[in-house]
Amino acid sequence: MQDENASRKQAFLSAARIAQSAMTGGLHGAAAATAVEAGKRLVKPVLAASAVLFGIPLLFLTGIPCNLFDAPSVKSADIQEMTAQAQNLNASWKRQRSLEQQAVDLFVSLLPKNIGFLSIETRLGNTNDYWQVAITSVLNEQNVALLNEDKIVQTMKDKMQYKLEPKYKDGKLVGYILVIYDMTPDELMDKLGFDDQQKTWAGLIADTISDSDYSAPVGSTDNSADADLSDIVFTGRGNSKDVVYFSQYDSRWGSQMYGKTNTIAGAGCGPSSLAICISTLTNKTVTPPEVCVWSVKTGHRCEGSGSYHSLIPDGAAHWGVPCRGIGQSKKQLVQALQDGKLVIAIMSRGHFTRGGHFIVLRGITSQGKILVADCASYERSQKEWDINIFLNECNKGAASGGPFWVLG
Incomplete structure (x- = not known):
C-alpha cells in the first residue's frame, strides 16, 4: 500500500509538471515535459493525464491565438x-x-x-x-x-x-x-x-x-483612495501619444462593486486599462465604472478572478477602437509602440502583481525602455522598464489573442 501511495504521489507531481509546461509552453512545452516524465517510467495515470492536458489549453483557453500553438x-x-x-x-x-x-x-x-x-x-x-x-x-x-x-x-x-x-x-x-x-x-x-x-x-x-483578483507586488507602492489622481495625462515621447490616466482606486469609483464579489479597486484593472485606452484613442471620456457596467452586462467579469481576457478585444470593438492580439511577439510589440500604438498587457506574478493584472504599455523610449500606465500604481507608471520584464512576466497562457493586445 505504501508503494502504491508513493507511486500515485509521483504520478500526480509529474502530471502537475506537464500541466505547467502545457500552459507556459503550449503544445511544444507539454510534449517536451511528457517526454521527460515518460523517461522516468511513469505509471499509466500520468500518461493519460499528459495526453488529456494537450486539450486543457484548447478547451479552457480557446481564445489563445494560433501562433501560440504554431507547431x-x-x-x-x-x-x-x-x-x-x-x-x-x-x-x-x-x-x-x-x-x-x-x-x-x-x-x-x-x-x-x-x-x-x-x-x-x-x-x-x-x-x-x-x-x-x-x-x-x-x-x-x-x-x-x-x-x-x-x-x-x-x-x-x-x-x-x-x-x-x-x-x-x-x-x-x-x-x-x-x-x-x-x-x-x-x-x-x-x-x-x-x-x-x-x-x-x-x-x-x-x-x-485563471488570474486571481489583483494583489500588489511586494515592495511596490499602490495608489490610495485619498490620492487625487484625477485629470492626469502622461505626456507622450517621440511617436507615443499623450495618455489619459485613470486609477482603479479613485475615490469617485474605487469602492463601487465590479460584479458581485469585489470592487473596482480590487478587481477592476481590466476595465480601467481599457478605459485609459478608449479615452486616449477616441477623445471621448469613458470611465472605469462605465466599462465595468458593460463588462458585467456582457459576461466579461469573472467573479473571483478579475475579467476574462476577451474583455480587451470585445470591449475595444464595442467602443470602436481597432484592436488585435499579438500573442508574445516581441517584434510586433516593439513595432506597435514605435508606431505610437497603445498596448494592453496581462501580467502574471512579478514586478506588477502577485496574481493577475492588466496594465497599459504607453510608449517606448529611444533607449528601448517601456513606459506604462498602471491603473493600480502611479509610482510604477513613472518608471522606465526593461522590455524583458514584460516578456518574462506576461501571462503566457493568456486567451483571446493575449498576453499583448495592440490598440489604435
Missing part, C-alpha cells in the same frame, strides 16, 4: 478535432452561464411585490467559472471527448442551492428570505464526492488557467 502538431487531425470540440464547448459554457443568470433574474421578477413576509436574495459568484471548468474537467476524468452541453448543465445545476432564512425586526420574526446561491468550490466538490487527490488536481487546474 506541426496543429495540423494533426486529432488536434483540429479537439480544437473544434473546444470551441463548441466554449460556446456552450457561455450560453449556459447566461441562461443561468437569466433564469435567476426571471424568478426574482416573478415574485409579487406585495408579499411582505417573503423576499428573494441572490448570492451568486461563490464558485467562479475557472473553478467550474476545473471541477467539471476532473469530474469527467479530464477527457475532452466526454464533455458535452448536458454535463456542463448538470454541474451548473449541482452548484445551485436554495434556502429559507428567517427575517427579524426588533427581535421578532417578520418573514423569510428565499436565498438563491451557489456552492463554494469545496462544497461542490464534497457534494460530487471528490477525494483529496481529485480536489488537489481541480485546484491545480483552476490556478493554472
Whole structure:
C-alpha cells in the first residue's frame, strides 16, 4: 500500500509538471515535459493525464491565438478535432452561464411585490467559472471527448442551492428570505464526492488557467483612495501619444462593486486599462465604472478572478477602437509602440502583481525602455522598464489573442 501511495504521489507531481509546461509552453512545452516524465517510467495515470492536458489549453483557453500553438502538431487531425470540440464547448459554457443568470433574474421578477413576509436574495459568484471548468474537467476524468452541453448543465445545476432564512425586526420574526446561491468550490466538490487527490488536481487546474483578483507586488507602492489622481495625462515621447490616466482606486469609483464579489479597486484593472485606452484613442471620456457596467452586462467579469481576457478585444470593438492580439511577439510589440500604438498587457506574478493584472504599455523610449500606465500604481507608471520584464512576466497562457493586445 505504501508503494502504491508513493507511486500515485509521483504520478500526480509529474502530471502537475506537464500541466505547467502545457500552459507556459503550449503544445511544444507539454510534449517536451511528457517526454521527460515518460523517461522516468511513469505509471499509466500520468500518461493519460499528459495526453488529456494537450486539450486543457484548447478547451479552457480557446481564445489563445494560433501562433501560440504554431507547431506541426496543429495540423494533426486529432488536434483540429479537439480544437473544434473546444470551441463548441466554449460556446456552450457561455450560453449556459447566461441562461443561468437569466433564469435567476426571471424568478426574482416573478415574485409579487406585495408579499411582505417573503423576499428573494441572490448570492451568486461563490464558485467562479475557472473553478467550474476545473471541477467539471476532473469530474469527467479530464477527457475532452466526454464533455458535452448536458454535463456542463448538470454541474451548473449541482452548484445551485436554495434556502429559507428567517427575517427579524426588533427581535421578532417578520418573514423569510428565499436565498438563491451557489456552492463554494469545496462544497461542490464534497457534494460530487471528490477525494483529496481529485480536489488537489481541480485546484491545480483552476490556478493554472485563471488570474486571481489583483494583489500588489511586494515592495511596490499602490495608489490610495485619498490620492487625487484625477485629470492626469502622461505626456507622450517621440511617436507615443499623450495618455489619459485613470486609477482603479479613485475615490469617485474605487469602492463601487465590479460584479458581485469585489470592487473596482480590487478587481477592476481590466476595465480601467481599457478605459485609459478608449479615452486616449477616441477623445471621448469613458470611465472605469462605465466599462465595468458593460463588462458585467456582457459576461466579461469573472467573479473571483478579475475579467476574462476577451474583455480587451470585445470591449475595444464595442467602443470602436481597432484592436488585435499579438500573442508574445516581441517584434510586433516593439513595432506597435514605435508606431505610437497603445498596448494592453496581462501580467502574471512579478514586478506588477502577485496574481493577475492588466496594465497599459504607453510608449517606448529611444533607449528601448517601456513606459506604462498602471491603473493600480502611479509610482510604477513613472518608471522606465526593461522590455524583458514584460516578456518574462506576461501571462503566457493568456486567451483571446493575449498576453499583448495592440490598440489604435
